[in-house]
Amino acid sequence: MSDPEEPEVQDRRFTREEANAMLPELREWLARMREARQVMLRSGERVRASVAGNGGGPEGQEYTEAVRTLRDGVERLSAEGIVLRDVEAGLVDFPAERAGRLVFLCWRLGEDDVAHWHDVDTGFPGRQRLD
Numbered sequence: 255m256s257d258p259e260e261p262e263v264q265d266r267r268f269t270r271e272e273a274n275a276m277l278p279e280l281r282e283w284l285a286r287m288r289e290a291r292q293v294m295l296r297s298g299e300r301v302r303a304s305v306a307g308n309g310g311g312p313e314g315q316e317y318t319e320a321v322r323t324l325r326d327g328v329e330r331l332s333a334e335g336i337v338l339r340d341v342e343a344g345l346v347d348f349p350a351e352r353a354g355r356l357v358f359l360c361w362r363l364g365e366d367d368v369a370h371w372h373d374v375d376t377g378f379p380g381r382q383r384l385d
Contacts, residue, residue, distance in 0.1 A: 266335035268348040270384060273359050273368040276334070276348075284344040284363055287327035291341050293320035345378065359384075 297317045324341070331338050331346065337358070339345040344363025349356060352371060360370045360381050372380040 266349060267356075268335070268350050268359060270350075270359060270368055273348040273350075273361065276336070277361070277367065280331075280336070280346065280361075281344075281363065283327050283330060284341070284346075287324050287341050288344065288363075290320040290323035290327070293317065294324065339378070347372075 293316060297320070327341075328338060335349060337347040337349070339347060340362075345360075346362070347358035347360055348368065350359045350371065351357065356374055357371050358374060359368050360372050360378065361368045369384055370381040371384055372378065372382065
């Protein structure tokens, strides 16, 4: 039985080269998702207050668009087989195989390329440099 906290990992396995090839587009997705999250955090309280009075107004529209952007980004990453770990840090994992077992290639915004991996049960603290 799978851990309910752990997202289901699709059958796709990435090579380091495949993961690196996705980084330009991934940087754009994560930047939009991070901004959408910030909009949601900034406007969430205002939206709750204004919804009671006027249905949300401009704040509600901005908040709704941010929710849509974040949701679309999460769905897009998931459809590609990429596991989003932390939208604010831009931390993602790419399922891969190493020595015949499932591992994750680990990357976050600000890094030039995919240069780390970790076992599925160690997470970010278990990151190791790729050979």
